[in-house]
Amino acid sequence: MTKAAPIRELVLGILIDVAENNEYSHQVINNTLKKYQYLEKQDRAFLTRLSEGTIERLLHLDYVLDQFSKVKVGKMKPVIRNILRMGVYQILFMDSVPVSAACNEAVKLAEKKGFYNLKGFVNGILRNISRNKDNIKYPDETKEPVKYLSVLYSTPGWIINNWLNDYDYEAVKKMLRDSMREREVSIRCNLTKTEPLKLKEILLDNGITVTDSPYLPYAYRISGINYMNDIPAFEQGFFQIQDESSMFVAEVAGIEKGNTIIDVCAAPGGKSLHAADKLQSTGIIMARDLTEYKVSLIEDNIHRLAYSNVKAEIVDALAYDKDSLEKADIVFADLPCSGLGVFGKKADIKYKMTPEKQKDLVKLQRDILDIVWQYVKKGGILIYSTCTVNKDENINNVKWFMDKYNFSLESIDEYLPESLRCNTTKEGYLQFLPGIHDTDGFFLAKLRKDK
Numbered sequence: 001m002t003k004a005a006p007i008r009e010l011v012l013g014i015l016i017d018v019a020e021n022n023e024y025s026h027q028v029i030n031n032t033l034k035k036y037q038y039l040e041k042q043d044r045a046f047l048t049r050l051s052e053g054t055i056e057r058l059l060h061l062d063y064v065l066d067q068f069s070k071v072k073v074g075k076m077k078p079v080i081r082n083i084l085r086m087g088v089y090q091i092l093f094m095d096s097v098p099v100s101a102a103c104n105e106a107v108k109l110a111e112k113k114g115f116y117n118l119k120g121f122v123n124g125i126l127r128n129i130s131r132n133k134d135n136i137k138y139p140d141e142t143k144e145p146v147k148y149l150s151v152l153y154s155t156p157g158w159i160i161n162n163w164l165n166d167y168d169y170e171a172v173k174k175m176l177r178d179s180m181r182e183r184e185v186s187i188r189c190n191l192t193k194t195e196p197l198k199l200k201e202i203l204l205d206n207g208i209t210v211t212d213s214p215y216l217p218y219a220y221r222i223s224g225i226n227y228m229n230d231i232p233a234f235e236q237g238f239f240q241i242q243d244e245s246s247m248f249v250a251e252v253a254g255i256e257k258g259n260t261i262i263d264v265c266a267a268p269g270g271k272s273l274h275a276a277d278k279l280q281s282t283g284i285i286m287a288r289d290l291t292e293y294k295v296s297l298i299e300d301n302i303h304r305l306a307y308s309n310v311k312a313e314i315v316d317a318l319a320y321d322k323d324s325l326e327k328a329d330i331v332f333a334d335l336p337c338s339g340l341g342v343f344g345k346k347a348d349i350k351y352k353m354t355p356e357k358q359k360d361l362v363k364l365q366r367d368i369l370d371i372v373w374q375y376v377k378k379g380g381i382l383i384y385s386t387c388t389v390n391k392d393e394n395i396n397n398v399k400w401f402m403d404k405y406n407f408s409l410e411s412i413d414e415y416l417p418e419s420l421r422c423n424t425t426k427e428g429y430l431q432f433l434p435g436i437h438d439t440d441g442f443f444l445a446k447l448r449k450d451k
């Protein structure tokens, strides 16, 4: 298979699954790459870049298309709409693709999909956009700041308004800009199996680009990867993919050898497995999640990383488990959330979330907290965390919790590098903001149960 039409046809399939059928982009892209494992490295890279980029810029692309097409994007046939979206993406954002290739391949694809009569329409719009790409009219930042940010950073206006309630305009702009940058993959060295410098050497020998984490001595950022499972060090369990912000959950918990830890929402296991590493084969971690599938993800990781002290189990965090009453030195409550701190990595999250769903999540988070605080021993620790940035799911939930139960925030400064310490860390919580911190958006709070 060559880079020309067939790869774009695969991308079209991905776009239809994600933009029209509401499937998750990372799953659809991974499944496609798995199915077509024989594709050349550069074809895989092209497929990934074109699909991820088109999804990431969807609102921007639709805004441009609406300016140049009499038929609005919402009224187009799904196949045509998505052929045009990926065509405009190549014209505006992929310098390596000649305009003629972007247009010709789009026309061929429309024909192949049975839209012979729309070849002229597709060709006309794409050629017109390519001729006028320096004259596209964007919203005026001073007069319509939310619309401007929404189009430029392809993010629904309600999310921007929501963030503007919590943060100032420049911070919001930085967060949005950061969501668009190309990202390395953060990894955590499995200290039970190897040492950070050895891991770095192995990865470099494999032709992978490795940089040190600015925050943690056992974390690296890697890039230049084709397919994670092809990396021997990954298969051998020498590292786990995990953002550094999320590594700070196990870091600030103050884990001591022999501890009992209950992770009430654990899949695929990031924080539980990190805690297992810190326990150095002692203690026990009960890594729980809701379904068999989710628990199988934790089990796969336990197996690959070879930790002996993690037990994966199906337990609904909303159902009180009497056997867990005051059993845990530490409870991790890394709860389901809107995920708006990580849409730089999973772009479709921003289109799938709604204000109503977000409100429901705040309720779910409180309902889970209402149950799981009981598992913490007197004097023990509860770490509350989410991968989002809005205050309702984060500090406002912590305040609600402390009003209701006898827990107090406790300083996390001793566990943090100087660059992360601030007023709130002294109090006991930290909001990582993308573009301001060099991480995903993530929130964590350390709460101690009164004796």
Ligand SMILES: C[S@@+](CC[C@H](N)C(=O)[O-])C[C@H]1O[C@@H](n2cnc3c(N)ncnc32)[C@H](O)[C@@H]1O
Pocket: 246, 264, 265, 266, 267, 268, 269, 270, 271, 272, 288, 289, 290, 291, 294, 315, 316, 317, 318, 334, 335, 336, 337, 387
């Ligand atoms: C933010 S993710 C957890 C990520 C995980 N802690 C990690 O570090 O890899 C939230 C998890 O909560 C799980 N979940 C949602 N509702 C739940 C419930 N009622 N009981 C247990 N787990 C639940 C989801 O399946 C999802 O895996």
